[in-house]
Amino acid sequence: MSTYILMKILESTPSRYDSGIRILTLGRLDRVYNRLTSHIKRGQRVLDLGCGTGALTLYAAQKDAKVKGIDINSQMLEIAKKRISEANLSHRIDLYEMGVAELGSEESESYDVVMSGLCFSELSEDEIIYTLREAKRILKPRGLVLIADEVTPKSLSKRLINWLIKFPLVIFTHLITQTTTNTVKNLPEKINKAGFLIDSIKLNKIENFIELVGKKP
Amino acid sequence: MNLIKYFVLNTIETLLRVFPFPCKTGLIKMGNPGTNSPVFLTCNYHLAVERVKRALKGIDCYLLVANSRGINVWCAATGGLFTNHDIISVLKTSGIEGLVDHRKVILPQLAATGIEARTIKKKTGWNVIWGPVYAKDIPAFIKNKFKKTPKMRGVEFPWMQRTEMAVAWAFPISIIAAIAVIPFWPETIFLLILLVWGLACLIFLAFPIYSHRLNSERKRIGFIFFDFGRGGFNLFIWIFFILALILYSILAGDFTWGSILRWGFISLIAILIISLDLMGSTPTYKSGLHEDRLLKVILDETKCNGAGFCDQVCPRDCYRVNRKEQIATMPRVGRCVQCGACIVQCPFNALYFMNPKGEIIPPETIRKFKLNLIGKRLTQTEGK
Numbered sequence: 001m002s003t004y005i006l007m008k009i010l011e012s013t014p015s016r017y018d019s020g021i022r023i024l025t026l027g028r029l030d031r032v033y034n035r036l037t038s039h040i041k042r043g044q045r046v047l048d049l050g051c052g053t054g055a056l057t058l059y060a061a062q063k064d065a066k067v068k069g070i071d072i073n074s075q076m077l078e079i080a081k082k083r084i085s086e087a088n089l090s091h092r093i094d095l096y097e098m099g100v101a102e103l104g105s106e107e108s109e110s111y112d113v114v115m116s117g118l119c120f121s122e123l124s125e126d127e128i129i130y131t132l133r134e135a136k137r138i139l140k141p142r143g144l145v146l147i148a149d150e151v152t153p154k155s156l157s158k159r160l161i162n163w164l165i166k167f168p169l170v171i172f173t174h175l176i177t178q179t180t181t182n183t184v185k186n187l188p189e190k191i192n193k194a195g196f197l198i199d200s201i202k203l204n205k206i207e208n209f210i211e212l213v214g215k216k217p
Numbered sequence: 218m219n220l221i222k223y224f225v226l227n228t229i230e231t232l233l234r235v236f237p238f239p240c241k242t243g244l245i246k247m248g249n250p251g252t253n254s255p256v257f258l259t260c261n262y263h264l265a266v267e268r269v270k271r272a273l274k275g276i277d278c279y280l281l282v283a284n285s286r287g288i289n290v291w292c293a294a295t296g297g298l299f300t301n302h303d304i305i306s307v308l309k310t311s312g313i314e315g316l317v318d319h320r321k322v323i324l325p326q327l328a329a330t331g332i333e334a335r336t337i338k339k340k341t342g343w344n345v346i347w348g349p350v351y352a353k354d355i356p357a358f359i360k361n362k363f364k365k366t367p368k369m370r371g372v373e374f375p376w377m378q379r380t381e382m383a384v385a386w387a388f389p390i391s392i393i394a395a396i397a398v399i400p401f402w403p404e405t406i407f408l409l410i411l412l413v414w415g416l417a418c419l420i421f422l423a424f425p426i427y428s429h430r431l432n433s434e435r436k437r438i439g440f441i442f443f444d445f446g447r448g449g450f451n452l453f454i455w456i457f458f459i460l461a462l463i464l465y466s467i468l469a470g471d472f473t474w475g476s477i478l479r480w481g482f483i484s485l486i487a488i489l490i491i492s493l494d495l496m497g498s499t500p501t502y503k504s505g506l507h508e509d510r511l512l513k514v515i516l517d518e519t520k521c522n523g524a525g526f527c528d529q530v531c532p533r534d535c536y537r538v539n540r541k542e543q544i545a546t547m548p549r550v551g552r553c554v555q556c557g558a559c560i561v562q563c564p565f566n567a568l569y570f571m572n573p574k575g576e577i578i579p580p581e582t583i584r585k586f587k588l589n590l591i592g593k594r595l596t597q598t599e600g601k
């Protein structure tokens with residue numbers, strides 16, 4: 001899963017992002033997104049944070065939900081728009097160029113689900129705390145948060161393994177795109193602290209990738 | 218102790234200047250700030266944050282550090298890595314809104330190439346004030362009631378900065394060169410490093426002597442010559458160097474054509490690499506590699522109402538604003554470095570770029586599409 005760092009390279013050339021990410025993840029991401037969106041019910045209102053080229057967004061729309069996707073990268077959004085219209089799902093998806101920091105403008109208790117794929121790892125600590133707080137506010141009671149992302153493993157040995165696999169990639173992406181992706185630290189704790197109950201957590205073997213389902217009480 | 222730490226960090230990061238150096242984003246309290254204290258904002262390039270902190274010493278205020286991916290303000294903003302979103306994010310998520318009563322944030326002026334004051338205002342309610350270009354001017358800026366003097370608006374290329382750029386180029390090049398010769402010519406490492414550093418210093422320190430010859434509009438002579446062909450002066454430096462070398466080897470008594478040839482060749486390569494993007498390394502010239510250098514800023518007098526935003530953000534003092542007649546003029550348009558800041562900020566879209574073919578690049582394009590590393594806006598490729 002450490003290959004997710006390479007998506008940084010892909011992101012800097014959005015038009016290549018989709019084909020690239022499919023190769024890199026060998027279809028794993030598809031399975032993850034499919035599983036995650038299985039919690040979405042027909043007709044629900046869903047918000048996708050950092051929707052990028054719309055991978056997760058499309059899964060949600062296929063569940064007959066009404067989805068709003070937000071992202072700060074206008075070029076990624078252009079591609080998402082194209083993909084969505086090709087999938088004939090334009091009527092169920094609205095895209096906006098806006099960051100998570102603008103969630104303050106969303107109405108309280110207006111969503112059934114707030115979800116995010118690989119976006120939290122790109123946020124700063126402040127942004128994560130803010131986003132979770134706002135997510136809680138805009139969710140209806142018993143609404144869900146669905147998150148799939150790279151996380152920092154808890155155990156030292158796994159952190160070490162993870163780091164060893166990742167290090168060359170980090171250098172490589174840094175040289176090419178001059179950016180690095182981070183991993184999210186203590187995500188379950190942060191979710192709890194924001195006032196959510198945790199429904200389920202699924203970690204992969206080296207514990208660097210999480211699928212999390214949380215619920216607003 | 219702190220001073221030593223600052224000095225050491227400063228040195229290390231100057232050596233590695235061409236690489237990004239990110240640091241933590243968020244809110245920093247300086248002194249004992251209250252609800253009326255000024256709010257400054259800078260990028261998360263570590264050296265920049267340290268410099269601003271130093272300048273703010275003894276001033277009670279808040280400092281916001283926004284995400285620029287560890288790159289300096291000007292490059293990041295012009296290259297689309299320091300955007301409205303990064304500013305909005307730190308204003309909204311750092312908690313600053315609960316700490317001050319006012320809604321005024323002071324941004325470094327060079328961020329104006331990428332950050333739109335109007336968008337920030339519309340989305341957050343915060344008013345952007347364009348602060349001085351250099352952090353060192355901040356105390357004087359505060360004393361002057363948050364108004365900039367023309368000097369605080371201009372970019373210069375003083376000897377301090379020239380030395381820094383020389384070091385920034387020489388360090389990575391000498392390391393790569395050293396590694397390259399280790400396997401087959403190890404005894405020259407020391408000389409080689411000396412050579413690269415010497416040439417870099419010569420080229421950058423001699424900048425004022427030949428800078429008036431640099432002309433970003435003139436055509437390049439062939440691709441590999443880069444600034445070399447246009448500046449021409451680097452060639453003089455090289456000839457000068459070779460003559461010195463010949464003189465030295467004659468005096469030292471071991472003159473051979475072979476060694477002159479070898480060192481002549483190596484130094485030529487070194488000069489070529491150092492001058493690869495000489496103008497791009499200076500703040501007072503547009504990079505010779507960027508196509509934007511051929512653009513001209515055009516002022517549409519029918520749209521201009523003399524609001525003077527252009528004048529506030531131009532780092533080359535190209536504008537004169539006549540408030541009585543409510544119009545701006547560009548008496549010093551020749552100094553323009555095509556940064557685009559004025560165009561991005563003009564609220565009435567009275568400014569735009571024109572390329573040599575006479576085609577217009579409208580303000581929306583300049584706001585939306587930023588320059589990439591080799592100085593191309595993505596418009597053409599993303600158009601389809």
Ligand SMILES: C[S@@+](CC[C@H](N)C(=O)[O-])C[C@H]1O[C@@H](n2cnc3c(N)ncnc32)[C@H](O)[C@@H]1O
Pocket residue numbers: 007049050051052053054055056070071072073076098099100101116117118119122123127306
């Ligand atoms: C790795 S992509 C994931 C895209 C998509 N969810 C997927 O799985 O294909 C992460 C996205 O998060 C976006 N992003 C980063 N910071 C953001 C922020 N503060 N607000 C909104 N989106 C953000 C980036 O622009 C990028 O498109």
Ligand code: SF4
Pocket residue numbers: 516520521522523524525526527528538544545562563564565566567568
């Ligand atoms: S060009 Fe634009 S910013 Fe400058 S004075 Fe005229 S209207 Fe104002």
Ligand code: SF4
Pocket residue numbers: 514530531532533534535552553554555556557558559560
């Ligand atoms: S006039 Fe030229 S140098 Fe001045 S702000 Fe505009 S583009 Fe930049």
